[in-house]
Amino acid sequence: MPAISKTINKDLKEERDKVKFNIEEFTNWFYGGSEKVLEKRKIENYFLSDKSLNLETDTSYLSYKEKYEEAIRRSCIVYPKMLKLHQELGGTEEDFRKIMDNLRYTMSAIQKEGNPFMLHFGMFTVTIMNLANDEQLSEWLPKCVNCEILGTYAQTELGHGTFIKKLETTATYDPKTKEFVLNTPTLTAYKWWPGNLGHTVNHAIVMAQLYTKGECCGIQPFIVQIRDLETHKPMPGITVGDIGNKVGFQTVNNGFLAFNNVRIPYKNMLMKSSKLSEDGTFIKPKNAKQNYGTMVFVRVYMIMDVVVNMSRAATIATRYSMVRRQSPINPNDEVEPKIIEHMTQQYKIFPAIAKVIIYKCMADNLRNLYQQITLEGTKGSFERAPELHALSCCLKAVCTNDAAKTTEILRLACGGHGFLNSSGFADNYKNATAAQTYEGENTVMLLQTARFLIKSFTKAKNGEKLTEGVFYLNDFVKRNGKREPFDDSIRGILRAIQAAAAGKISSAWKHIEEKKKFLTVEEATNQTGIELIRCAELHCYVCLLQTGIEEIEQIIKNVSPALREVFKNVLELYAIDNVLNMIGDILQHVDMTNADIDKLQKRLEAVLTFFRSSAIGIVDGFDLSDAVVSSTLGTYDGNVYENIFEAAMKSPLNQEDVNKSFHLYLKPFLKSNL
Numbered sequence: 187m188p189a190i191s192k193t194i195n196k197d198l199k200e201e202r203d204k205v206k207f208n209i210e211e212f213t214n215w216f217y218g219g220s221e222k223v224l225e226k227r228k229i230e231n232y233f234l235s236d237k238s239l240n241l242e243t244d245t246s247y248l249s250y251k252e253k254y255e256e257a258i259r260r261s262c263i264v265y266p267k268m269l270k271l272h273q274e275l276g277g278t279e280e281d282f283r284k285i286m287d288n289l290r291y292t293m294s295a296i297q298k299e300g301n302p303f304m305l306h307f308g309m310f311t312v313t314i315m316n317l318a319n320d321e322q323l324s325e326w327l328p329k330c331v332n333c334e335i336l337g338t339y340a341q342t343e344l345g346h347g348t349f350i351k352k353l354e355t356t357a358t359y360d361p362k363t364k365e366f367v368l369n370t371p372t373l374t375a376y377k378w379w380p381g382n383l384g385h386t387v388n389h390a391i392v393m394a395q396l397y398t399k400g401e402c403c404g405i406q407p408f409i410v411q412i413r414d415l416e417t418h419k420p421m422p423g424i425t426v427g428d429i430g431n432k433v434g435f436q437t438v439n440n441g442f443l444a445f446n447n448v449r450i451p452y453k454n455m456l457m458k459s460s461k462l463s464e465d466g467t468f469i470k471p472k473n474a475k476q477n478y479g480t481m482v483f484v485r486v487y488m489i490m491d492v493v494v495n496m497s498r499a500a501t502i503a504t505r506y507s508m509v510r511r512q513s514p515i516n517p518n519d520e521v522e523p524k525i526i527e528h529m530t531q532q533y534k535i536f537p538a539i540a541k542v543i544i545y546k547c548m549a550d551n552l553r554n555l556y557q558q559i560t561l562e563g564t565k566g567s568f569e570r571a572p573e574l575h576a577l578s579c580c581l582k583a584v585c586t587n588d589a590a591k592t593t594e595i596l597r598l599a600c601g602g603h604g605f606l607n608s609s610g611f612a613d614n615y616k617n618a619t620a621a622q623t624y625e626g627e628n629t630v631m632l633l634q635t636a637r638f639l640i641k642s643f644t645k646a647k648n649g650e651k652l653t654e655g656v657f658y659l660n661d662f663v664k665r666n667g668k669r670e671p672f673d674d675s676i677r678g679i680l681r682a683i684q685a686a687a688a689g690k691i692s693s694a695w696k697h698i699e700e701k702k703k704f705l706t707v708e709e710a711t712n713q714t715g716i717e718l719i720r721c722a723e724l725h726c727y728v729c730l731l732q733t734g735i736e737e738i739e740q741i742i743k744n745v746s747p748a749l750r751e752v753f754k755n756v757l758e759l760y761a762i763d764n765v766l767n768m769i770g771d772i773l774q775h776v777d778m779t780n781a782d783i784d785k786l787q788k789r790l791e792a793v794l795t796f797f798r799s800s801a802i803g804i805v806d807g808f809d810l811s812d813a814v815v816s817s818t819l820g821t822y823d824g825n826v827y828e829n830i831f832e833a834a835m836k837s838p839l840n841q842e843d844v845n846k847s848f849h850l851y852l853k854p855f856l857k858s859n860l
């Protein structure tokens with residue numbers, strides 16, 4: 187075995203020595219101030235320094251069952267610590283949010299294949315907070331917050347996930363006993379997929395069709411106890427279990443659930459929005475979409491998960507590319523260059539770094555918007571709910587699609603070693619790709635946004651007032667078919683993307699109108715689906731760039747000159763990479779010449795060159811500890827080859843010189859050929 191020395195890799199040190207800005211200043215911006223950075227480090231250390239977590243164990247070698255058991259063991263260390271910390275910090279909702287925000291990073295080191303408790307706070311508790319009336323809140327919230335019970339969110343069924351109106355589980359009100367009777371009438375009515383449901387939780391929010399006085403009143407939320415608190419056996423009438431092996435998310439314990447005349451008390455229907463009187467009279471909510479609130483909440487928070495996911499992947503690929511040397515650029519060069527010297531390598535990695543920063547700006551903005559609009563809802567005003575729904579849907583789709591695609595590009599950027607499980611890309615990719623489907627399948631999400639855009643375009647044509655995010659449609663309508671001249675400033679690039687988005691929305695609108703002459707509006711919309719998806723994507727790129735510009739214009743007023751340059755270049759790279767990737771859409775509506783495109787290409791090359799000396803500073807500035815990065819290729823010290831070697835030594839096959847399969851199979855086989 188070679189001697190393994192672990193000092194900082196000299197090539198990586200050389201890169202860090204070239205960084206011209208203050209990395210800590212960047213980190214302070216990234217986490218919202220120096221106090222928050224200290225708090226993050228403290229919280230992370232509080233959890234990750236716990237030796238009983240055994241984080242050095244490579245859980246990828248465990249069996250399916252062992253992985254689950256280890257994940258539960260770890261969560262049963264983390265959650266009591268979390269509850270204790272919450273009390274120590276002050277026990278407020280804000281303290282809880284603080285811990286949750288930081289756990290987002292920390293958990294990726296502890297539960298690489300998903301957290302078997304994630305739905306408890308993420309959806310079960312959130313639904314109770316959003317949809318329980320005061321009486322129900324005082325009964326259930328303390329039990330949730332103290333983890334006296336564990337819950338999940340059971341909505342999707344074997345037959346339906348997207349089209350929730352057609353869910354089949356029934357909850358029939360019996361006014362005589364003041365109970366609901368829950369049933370699973372068919373195989374396709376089985377709840378299927380809810381996280382943590384299989385063998386972990388003992389309660390669930392069950393979304394079921396409410397029947398009262400012989401009428402169906404639509405999907406409503408019910409709290410159902412599914413396992414005994416003492417024995418953990420399924421409650422009478424309940425069938426529950428694990429749905430089996432998946433592409434990823436192995437330790438999330440996605441489950442199935444069925445009901446056979448399960449009776450729950452009247453008080454277990456969440457009644458802040460829809461209401462049922464004890465005699466069985468249904469009272470409609472002010473806004474029928476209130477029951478979808480938890481989904482909107484999760485979609486909003488998922489953009490933050492994308493930032494965590496992409497910052498990890500970008501850190502790994504950047505550090506590795508500054509350590510790995512291969513392929514002289516000039517044939518006679520004696521020393522092989524760091525692979526980051528190859529321009530195509532920079533193009534794989536640096537746009538990903540820029541995206542982390544722009545997505546971070548967007549995630550913070552979206553969360554603020556969510557909080558404002560939710561507050562308006564609590565005061566009875568739901569005017570802006572469609573805007574939030576449209577924005578969260580397209581961002582959920584575009585950002586999770588991009589996280590999966592970018593992780594794959596960054597894995598490829600690490601060549602053969604990127605394919606090792608120990609590189610960390612596999613878990614990142616599997617988590618990213620799961621997010622493309624859960625919480626609203628991405629195509630369906632884009633179509634939701636497109637629906638809003640088509641409505642907004644009709645309003646723009648009729649001179650009606652638009653919401654702020656789609657003001658750009660007014661400019662398009664005013665131009666009356668005239669093409670937008672191209673201006674290569676950053677705001678000019680934004681106008682070009684706005685023109686492309688508005689142009690696409692206008693043609694989709696026109697095509698629906700044409701098809702409507704022969705088809706129903708729904709059929710016409712279905713047949714325009716491909717264009718509609720592009721409308722939503724382009725609109726999302728507008729929102730991202732606009733937010734990036736507005737945020738960075740503010741940031742650069744408050745940072746040092748060196749960091750100002752970094753942010754300006756982040757914006758330049760993000761904008762140019764974006765516009766070059768949608769030239770086809772732009773050319774349809776903007777007067778852009780070949781010379782303009784050549785100029786953009788040269789600017790892309792120039793900004794990549796600037797990034798060459800900043801990239802390591804930025805990824806170090808993401809402040810991800812080695813445990814969070816969790817990659818042999820991405821450790822801070824850059825000892826890539828030593829790490830790869832050590833990880834290989836952990837293979838169970840390397841724990842003995844000769845495996846028993848030699849005696850059982852190989853030897854007889856070889857002998858028979860003599």
Ligand SMILES: CC/C=C\C/C=C\C/C=C\C/C=C\CCCCC(=O)SCCNC(=O)CCNC(=O)[C@H](O)C(C)(C)COP(=O)(O)OP(=O)(O)OC[C@H]1O[C@@H](n2cnc3c(N)ncnc32)[C@H](O)[C@@H]1OP(=O)(O)O
Pocket residue numbers: 286304305307308309339341342347348349350351381475478479481482484487488571572575623624625626627630634637638
């Ligand atoms: C403290 C905790 C801290 C951190 C936690 C952070 C993160 C979370 C952590 C953990 C979670 C982790 C993993 C999650 C695991 C995954 C969980 C799930 O997958 S749960 C199941 C999710 N399921 C879906 O998303 C289903 C997708 N389908 C739908 O949303 C809907 O069916 C539909 C496609 C929108 C259609 O709905 P419907 O049929 O009712 O709608 P219509 O077509 O009739 O349209 C009516 C009208 O309403 C508008 N609309 C729809 N939804 C909303 C909404 N939510 N808000 C506002 N408006 C909405 C729609 O656009 C139509 O508008 P119109 O055009 O008619 O004006």
Ligand SMILES: Cc1cc2nc3c(=O)[nH]c(=O)nc-3n(C[C@H](O)[C@H](O)[C@H](O)COP(=O)(O)OP(=O)(O)OC[C@H]3O[C@@H](n4cnc5c(N)ncnc54)[C@H](O)[C@@H]3O)c2cc1C
Pocket residue numbers: 305339340341342345346347348349378379380381435440620623624625626627629630633
């Ligand atoms: C890892 C994971 C975790 C999950 N966790 C939970 C959970 O905790 N709780 C829970 O309740 N659910 C959960 N789910 C379920 C998840 O929310 C659904 O799978 C998801 O919403 C997609 O619905 P579906 O499976 O019905 O897909 P489908 O709708 O069947 O999609 C299949 C295809 O049909 C297309 N399609 C469907 N409808 C339309 C349309 N209107 N227009 C155009 N194309 C369409 C889709 O684009 C897709 O290509 C989870 C799923 C996964 C993968």
